Amino acid sequence: MARIVMKFGGTSVADLDRIKNVARHVKREVDAGHEVAVVVSAMSGKTNELVGWVQGTPKVVGANSPFYDAREYDAVVASGEQVTSGLLAIALQAMDINARSWQGWQIPIRTDNAHGAARILEIDGSDIIKRMGEGQVAVIAGFQGLGPDNRIATLGRGGSDTSAVAIAAAVKADRCDIYTDVDGVYTTDPRIVPQARRLKKIAFEEMLEMASLGAKVLQVRSVELAMVHKVRTFVRSSFEDPDAPGMGDLLNPPGTLICDEDEIVEQEVVTGIAYAKDEAQISLRRLADRPGVSAAIFGPLAESHINVDMIVQNISEDGSKTDMTFTVPSGDVDKAIKVLGENKEKIGYDVVQNESGLVKVSVIGIGMRSHAGVAATAFKALADKGINIKAITTSEIKISILIDGPYAELAVRTLHSCYGLDKN
Ligand code: ADP
Numbered sequence: 076m077a078r079i080v081m082k083f084g085g086t087s088v089a090d091l092d093r094i095k096n097v098a099r100h101v102k103r104e105v106d107a108g109h110e111v112a113v114v115v116s117a118m119s120g121k122t123n124e125l126v127g128w129v130q131g132t133p134k135v136v137g138a139n140s141p142f143y144d145a146r147e148y149d150a151v152v153a154s155g156e157q158v159t160s161g162l163l164a165i166a167l168q169a170m171d172i173n174a175r176s177w178q179g180w181q182i183p184i185r186t187d188n189a190h191g192a193a194r195i196l197e198i199d200g201s202d203i204i205k206r207m208g209e210g211q212v213a214v215i216a217g218f219q220g221l222g223p224d225n226r227i228a229t230l231g232r233g234g235s236d237t238s239a240v241a242i243a244a245a246v247k248a249d250r251c252d253i254y255t256d257v258d259g260v261y262t263t264d265p266r267i268v269p270q271a272r273r274l275k276k277i278a279f280e281e282m283l284e285m286a287s288l289g290a291k292v293l294q295v296r297s298v299e300l301a302m303v304h305k306v307r308t309f310v311r312s313s314f315e316d317p318d319a320p321g322m323g324d325l326l327n328p329p330g331t332l333i334c335d336e337d338e339i340v341e342q343e344v345v346t347g348i349a350y351a352k353d354e355a356q357i358s359l360r361r362l363a364d365r366p367g368v369s370a371a372i373f374g375p376l377a378e379s380h381i382n383v384d385m386i387v388q389n390i391s392e393d394g395s396k397t398d399m400t401f402t403v404p405s406g407d408v409d410k411a412i413k414v415l416g417e418n419k420e421k422i423g424y425d426v427v428q429n430e431s432g433l434v435k436v437s438v439i440g441i442g443m444r445s446h447a448g449v450a451a452t453a454f455k456a457l458a459d460k461g462i463n464i465k466a467i468t469t470s471e472i473k474i475s476i477l478i479d480g481p482y483a484e485l486a487v488r489t490l491h492s493c494y495g496l497d498k499n
Pocket residue numbers: 083084085086087116233254255256257259260261262263264265266285289290291292293347
């Protein structure tokens with residue numbers, strides 16, 4: 076007997092038929108004698124609709140910020156998961172399975188006060204463990220918890236993954252299965268590269284980079300938690316027949332295992348390619364080249380919660396002036412330009428330029444640590460396709476390249492095949 080946390084994403088619970096199908100997956104594990112807790116997302120499209128309503132309210136009531144009260148944003152957008160947790164509990168009961176729904180506040184899942192992007196601080200798993208021991212399935216609303224102000228807090232988009240891994244850690248589950256609309260983690264998004272291959276295993280660090288650099292198959296924070304708490308996490312499909320052979324395999328279920336790198340025997344140099352759209356580039360021209368300039372630029376941006384990513388600095392030949400170029404999410408450009416304008420004198424630049432609609436493509440692999448020439452291969456492959464590189468950043472296990480938006484898919488496909496990742 077094992078203890079298993081099963082998480083089902085939006086497309087897996089998109090309507091009543093799919094919810095019934097999810098109940099069959101749960102029944103399989105219950106019938107095998109396992110203790111089960113389930114985490115659900117809202118029906119696909121629901122959270123977007125709810126967010127749209129909240130963003131629409133300022134136009135109606137005249138407030139000037141889209142999220143003018145983040146606590147009410149949370150009260151609204153958390154409701155999608157409340158619905159699916161109840162519906163799944165009903166579907167399970169209809170199959171004679173003892174089940175009940177739990178909202179974040181009922182467990183409780185304690186979060187910090189960052190409404191809209193809260194972090195889980197603590198989960199009291201004792202009630203759930205007790206009920207599971209009595210044979211009851213806990214159906215938990217993902218994406219939500221209870222803030223220090225005693226109000227509902229949501230975990231940021233895609234946050235149900237994080238709910239699931241955090242609950243798995245809290246109840247000391249043997250496994251956390253993330254069921255979604257693809258049957259595992261692929262070498263790149265299988266929706267844009269049909270040649271992508273499914274990975275049997277991927278190291279925590281690589282998955283962390285893939286997720287941070289745009290692969291939305293798992294929320295970044297869920298991977299961090301899985302890594303820290305050593306949660307055995309599988310990504311697998313809810314669309315396969317719940318009773319197909321092997322689906323109930325305890326140690327090797329179908330899908331991709333996220334694990335420690337030493338569990339991976341045949342480590343490739345490059346494991347995957349990720350991409351992130353809607354990046355923007357801002358350049359400050361002719362800055363004085365003196366100590367404190369970077370602090371004068373990036374301090375105020377950080378205070379305004381603007382997430383700066385790639386940073387490139389060029390120094391003029393005589394060493395007196397420099398150009399600073401950096402990237403921010405496209406949605407933050409106007410805010411960033413405003414902040415830079417307000418600090419123009421302190422920073423001391425000549426002009427500011429910006430360009431939106433850029434894409435960051437990234438090559439990821441732990442094998443890069445011990446191999447030279449990985450970056451050169453990417454640069455040559457992109458050059459051969461006439462794709463211009465605007466900025467580059469690297470770390471031990473990744474290379475990120477900024478390019479023009481329209482070249483995104485071509486660049487991802489090109490990089491995917493130049494490292495031999497295409498399936499035959
Ligand atoms: P859910 O609603 O189940 O949480 P998401 O839409 O959040 O599902 O995540 C699954 C999607 O992630 C897939 O449909 C796929 O298009 C996308 N994706 C991006 N990169 C990858 C990748 N490397 N491997 C698998 N899926 C990926």
